[in-house]
Amino acid sequence: MKEVKKIFENARAEGRVFVLENEAKDIMRSYDIPIPPYATASTADEAVEKAKQIGLPVVLKILSKDILHKSDAGGVKINLKTEDDVRKAFEEIMQNAKKYGEEKGIDVDLSRGVFISDFADMGTEVIIGVTKDPQFGHALMFGLGGIFVEILKDVTFRLIPLTENDAREMIREIKAAKILDGIRGEKPRDTDALVDIIMKVSKMVNENPEIIELDCNPTFVYEQGKGALVVDARIIISE
Amino acid sequence: MSEGYYVSGVKTEGLDLFFNAKSVAIYGASVTPNSVGQAIVQNFIKPMYEGKVYAVNPKYRQVLGVPCYPSMQEIPGEVDMVVVAVPARIAPRVMQDVAEKGTKAVIVVSGGFSETGPKGAELEDEIVEIAKKHGMRIIGPNCVGVIDTHSHVDTFFLPEYRCNRPKPSNVANISLVSQSGAFAAAIADWTSELGLGISKIISLGNKCDVDDDDLLHYLAHDDTTQVICYYTEGYDPGGGRSFFETAKKVTSKKPVIVVKSGRGERARAAASSHTGSLAGSDKVADAAYKQAGIIRADNFEHMFDMAKALSMQPPARGDRVLIVTNGGGLGVMTTDALEAVGLAVPPPPPELEERLRESLPGYCAIHNPIDVVGDANASRYDIALKEALQGDYYDIVVAGVLLQTPSLGMDVTNVVANHQRQSKKPFIVVSMGGSFTTKAGEIMQLMGIPTYATGEKASVAAWALARYGEIKFGREFKRTAGRTNHK
Known part of the structure; x- marks a missing residue:
C-alpha cells in the first residue's frame, strides 16, 4: 500500500497522470497479480545483463515520463532472442525516442532507459480494465482481446468491489465465452486464474481509488492449470 | 445542489409526511381557472382526501371555498405538508415562512431553479439551506409531486x-x-387504464433533497408497495453508486425495476483509455443494476408487464415453463417468445407423459405446450394442471386461454387460480381477444393471476419472474436453459 502511494506521489510530482510500466508492474506485483519477470536498464550493457537474468527472448520498451504511447515513438522491440538483439534494440529505442522528441518539440527524458520483460508465450488474449464512471464510480471490465474487444465490443462490466461470483459471471456472460472452454481441440483455458486476477485488480483499485483508468491489455490466459499473465498494464491516476 | 449531500447517505426521516399528511397548505393557491395553484387545491377538496386543507396567498380570502391566508403564520392549526407553487424568485422567502410555521414536508412544484442555469441553482441552494437548518424535507423543485x-x-x-x-x-x-414529471403524469393516467394497482407515484424533479435512494429505502419498508419502479435519466455524481448500495439491500426483499434513458455518449468520448472508451455510463449502469439485483426494463410497456407479474406472483425457483393452452397457434407463438427471452420449455418426462396420455383425450397434444384443444372445458385444464404439477417438473406455468370457444366456461379462472394457490408456483395467463376476453382477464387479475393479451407480453413477465427468482434465491435457482438473455 505504502509503496503504491509513493509511486502515485512520484508520478504527480513529475506532472504525470500515468505511471511508468515498471511502476505499474511494481503495483501489480504488490497485489500478487501474475506478471512476466521484468527489470529496468539505463544502459545497453545493463540491458543485456538483465535480459540474461530474465532469460531470452525478451521485450524492450522505452521508459520515460514524456512518452505514454510507446509504440508511436518506436519505443517497443519484441522477441529479442540474442544478446546482440538486445543491444541493438536498446540503441534503436534510444535513437527513436530522441527523434520522436525532436519531431514533437519536446526534450524527452531518456535517463530511465528501458523496461525489459520476459517475452511471454502467446496465450488466449483477454482484457481486464477499470474505468471510473462519474455516476457509479469504479467499474471493472472483462472481455476477450483482439477483434472481440476492438470490433465486436464483446465486454462486460461490474462495479468494484466484486464478489467472486461476479467475476465468474463476467467470464461466462461475454458472447464469446465458449472460446475459453477451448475450441478446435484446444484444452479449456484457466478461468480460475482469470477470476483470481479479476479479484486482485478489484482489491487493488478498491484500496487505491486514485486509479481512474486501468488496462491489463493484453492479459494472456493459458490452458487449465497453467495460469494467466498480465503482459501489459497501463494505469492512469487522478490529478 | 450542494456537493456532498449524497455522501451523508440515505435519509428517510420525515418522508412519511409526504404520503400521509393530515393537513396540507397550498402556497400560491389561485382563483384563476386552469392554473397550477388552483388545480392543486381542487385535488385536496375532493371528498376522498380526509385531511385539512389551507390555501396561502395574500391576494385572496378563499380559494374554491378553502380559507386562504396571507402567510403560514395565520393558519390556525398545524400543517403537515406544504405544496409550493410560487415563482422561483420568491421561493426562499416562502420557505422561510414555512420553516417558521414548523412544517417539515415541502413539495416545490415550481420550475425556474437549477434546471435553468446558475441563477436558478442559487435559489435552489437557498431553499435547501433553509430546509437543512430546520430539519425539513423537500421534494422537487420542478416536479409534479406525489400521488398516494x-x-x-x-x-x-x-x-x-x-x-x-x-x-x-x-x-x-x-x-x-x-425523475420526469411529465412521465409521472402520463403513467398515472396510463396505469389507471391498465388496471394495475398503484400505491404511490412520486415525481422527483431536480432532486434537491429527497432523491432516488431515499425513496428506495422508504418504499422498501412500505407495506402497501409490492414492487418498486423507477424512471430515471441519470444520477448526480456519485448518486448512481449510492443508489446501487441501497438497492443491494432492498432487492432480495422487494423487486425493483428501472427504466433508464440517456446513453452517456459524452462521458464516453472524454475517456482516454481503452476500457473507458468502451464503458460509457450506460453499460456501467447496466452492470450496476444487474449486480444490485435491479431488473432493468427496456421501456414502460415491459416495466408494467413485469411489475404486474412480480406484484401478484411469487418469484420462480427455476426457468422451466409449462404451457397449457386450448389454442395450438397461441402455444407455438408463446413457446417461441419464451425461448427468445432465454427460458426453457422442456417436454414432460416419460412418467408425466404417460399420466397425461391416460387422463386426457387422445387428440390432445401432451408435449409442452400441452394443447387441450379447442373443445376443452375448464376441467380439462384442471386435469392437465393437476398431473403436470404433481412432481417438480416445472417452475412457471403459462395458461393460454382463448375464450372465443363456446365450450370453455368462466370457471377456468377458478381452476387456474386454484392450481396457483396449491402449487405456490408463479402463474401467468395469456388471453387474446376482445371485450369478453378483457372482462375475463380483469376477473382473473382480481383473483391474483396476471393476465396478458399476447404471448410476447407474457414472456416478458415470465422472464421477470425467473430473473427475480435468480436474484432472490441465488445459487438455489435452477437454470436449465443456457443463459438469461435480455428481453
Missing part, C-alpha cells in the same frame, strides 16, 4: 378529466418514482 392512492394526497396539477388517477388494488400494488 390510499391517503389521497395528490399534488399532480393535471386536471382529472385529462389525467386519470390510478387506483390501489386489493391484490397487490406498485409504486413508481419518476
